Amino acid sequence: MKTAQALRVLGPGEFYYKEKFGPDTVCRGAVLLECEWDGGTVEGGALMGVIFRSGDFRGGTFWGGVFLGGTWSGGVWESGFDHTGRYRPRTDHP
Amino acid sequence: MAAVTRPRIVIASPHRYPDLARLWFRGVSRGIVPSLQEAGLDVEVVIFRDAHVDEFLPEWFPGATLEAPGPGVRDFLEFYDAVLGLDSDYLFLLDADLFFIDPDWPSAWMPAFESEDVAAVSFLRRSEEPGVYALLCRTSAYRALPKPVFAPAYEELEDERNTVNRQPGDVAARRLRDGGKRILYADATEAETRVADFHGTTVIRASREVFGHLIDGPVFEGLVSRKRYFAMGAYDNALLGCLYQAVFGEPFAAGPGGEPLGGSVTVDVIRRELALISDPELKATLETYFVRSDEAILRLAGVEEGEGIEGIEGTEGTDEITGIDLKLPDLRPAGWRRS
Numbered sequence: 001m002k003t004a005q006a007l008r009v010l011g012p013g014e015f016y017y018k019e020k021f022g023p024d025t026v027c028r029g030a031v032l033l034e035c036e037w038d039g040g041t042v043e044g045g046a047l048m049g050v051i052f053r054s055g056d057f058r059g060g061t062f063w064g065g066v067f068l069g070g071t072w073s074g075g076v077w078e079s080g081f082d083h084t085g086r087y088r089p090r091t092d093h094p
Numbered sequence: 095m096a097a098v099t100r101p102r103i104v105i106a107s108p109h110r111y112p113d114l115a116r117l118w119f120r121g122v123s124r125g126i127v128p129s130l131q132e133a134g135l136d137v138e139v140v141i142f143r144d145a146h147v148d149e150f151l152p153e154w155f156p157g158a159t160l161e162a163p164g165p166g167v168r169d170f171l172e173f174y175d176a177v178l179g180l181d182s183d184y185l186f187l188l189d190a191d192l193f194f195i196d197p198d199w200p201s202a203w204m205p206a207f208e209s210e211d212v213a214a215v216s217f218l219r220r221s222e223e224p225g226v227y228a229l230l231c232r233t234s235a236y237r238a239l240p241k242p243v244f245a246p247a248y249e250e251l252e253d254e255r256n257t258v259n260r261q262p263g264d265v266a267a268r269r270l271r272d273g274g275k276r277i278l279y280a281d282a283t284e285a286e287t288r289v290a291d292f293h294g295t296t297v298i299r300a301s302r303e304v305f306g307h308l309i310d311g312p313v314f315e316g317l318v319s320r321k322r323y324f325a326m327g328a329y330d331n332a333l334l335g336c337l338y339q340a341v342f343g344e345p346f347a348a349g350p351g352g353e354p355l356g357g358s359v360t361v362d363v364i365r366r367e368l369a370l371i372s373d374p375e376l377k378a379t380l381e382t383y384f385v386r387s388d389e390a391i392l393r394l395a396g397v398e399e400g401e402g403i404e405g406i407e408g409t410e411g412t413d414e415i416t417g418i419d420l421k422l423p424d425l426r427p428a429g430w431r432r433s
Binding site: 091 | 163168169171172242245246247248249250251301304305308309310313314317320
């Protein structure tokens with residue numbers, strides 16, 4: 001039987017550097033620098049140089065990272081790379 | 095009699111901030127452009143405004159072509175490929191925070207292109223590959239490559255231990271070599287005296303602009319003591335700000351209220367954050383880098399209107415160069431090496 005885990009919310013004003021986040025995380029305004037994102041939801045904030053392994057990107061800014069997997073539902077794509085390693089310029093989100 | 099067609103060269107540089115572009119263009123328009131013209135080239139300068147498009151005042155860039163993001167040229171990395179498509183025989187890509195102390199150095203290398211297998215000359219590289227920091231290209235060689243030509247890329251992403259991040263221009267350089275072309279490299283020691291290059295100056299300003307307002311000021315400023323590249327960018331912006339103030343009488347990288355360096359990190363904050371660095375290896379690396387940057391900005395100030403640069407022919411004792419006696423800001427905490 002699965003046990004529901006508490007949702008971790010990364011809120012406005014918070015800053016994370018070189019940390020990893022799993023599926024039970026939602027970003028609602030925090031800034032993540034050179035972190036790894038694996039499974040959670042991004043609703044707002046800024047992801048800079050982040051490895052996005054899986055999850056749903058719904059809002060916020062993605063800048064200079066690698067979008068390895070997951071879903072792009074909305075937000076601002078400033079720059080980054082897709083799962084093939086190809087560079088995608090501003091607005092050219094996966 | 096048929097008109098003689100001069101070889102054409104485009105000097106291209108992407109900029110996010112108009113003040114840095116103003117300082118950069120001042121040096122290029124006074125130095126490299128007339129030097130290349132004297133060498134028999136038809137010269138055009140193209141500046142890409144990656145952001146703050148309306149803040150690039152045309153009177154700051156007389157004679158230059160100012161480009162802006164649009165379809166097919168969505169950001170500065172696509173600009174490199176777009177400008178390759180312009181009508182020119184040579185393309186000279188220059189970084190936003192790179193300045194030639196010796197303006198005749200690029201034209202002195204033009205005869206190298208008489209060898210048909212020479213595809214480019216790199217005046218400054220920061221890794222094994224030539225980069226696009228100061229890359230003088232034969233356009234026909236680069237146009238023959240698959241597109242996008244200059245784009246960065248990740249390779250071997252599926253194997254994390256072997257993943258490689260190819261910087262802009264790296265893939266093109268490898269393809270050229272594979273095709274039997276050569277890229278020449280200027281001597282690194284010589285470049286130290288002929289080029290003034292600064293690192294990370296746009297990154298820290300763009301970071302402050304994009305996410306600095308989302309977190310507390312001290313948290314952002316703390317990155318100076320945590321990330322080497324931020325420390326370098328903050329330090330170099332303070333030096334460039336010093337020169338900019340001396341040349342134009344205006345603040346550089348101003349914050350929302352107009353305060354000098356408020357759009358980067360102020361002098362007091364740099365000193366405070368550097369004092370927090372306890373890693374001796376990082377401290378030593380930065381000390382060496384800062385000495386190099388001090389020397390670079392002083393050389394740049396020396397050719398502003400000054401006495402010239404000792405050892406560089408044509409700049410010593412000339413009337414045109416009087417130099418600026420620049421007093422550098424006190425950026426290093428007590429106990430840090432100063433020279």
